[in-house]
Amino acid sequence: MNDSPPKAKSKRAGGAKSQLAHLQFDAPVDVTCIRIPVPPASAMNKDRPISDLIKAQLLHIHHAESARLPRHKRDGRTPADIRTEAEAASYIASVTAVLHPEGRKKPKRRKRS
Secondary structure, three states, X not given: OOOOOOOOOOOOOOHHHHHOOOXXXXXXXXXXXXXXXXXXXXXXXOOOEOOHHHHHHHHHXXXXXXXXXXXXXXXXXXXXXXXXXXXXXXXXHHHHHHHOOOOOOOOOXXXXX
């Protein structure tokens, strides 16, 4: 038997693969596929009042806007002004466009030879 205390593991980058390296799986793992139905077109309602989750997201993005942008670049709306999902989407899109002018990074295309 080994009476020495266990060694502390070093914190190093390596992702999930290195974190799971010590695990052994003896039996095959069953995977259950869950089918998610496509919502009907009638589910989309831009005039729907915003939920508490969207209110929290609006507060978060408003804080980011006021902390990072000078007054002349801000949208001008406050979370209290926004009542519908369409207004929320518009506000989030406009603030995101100013905060991230480069947009989503697109992968470089390789030349075909």
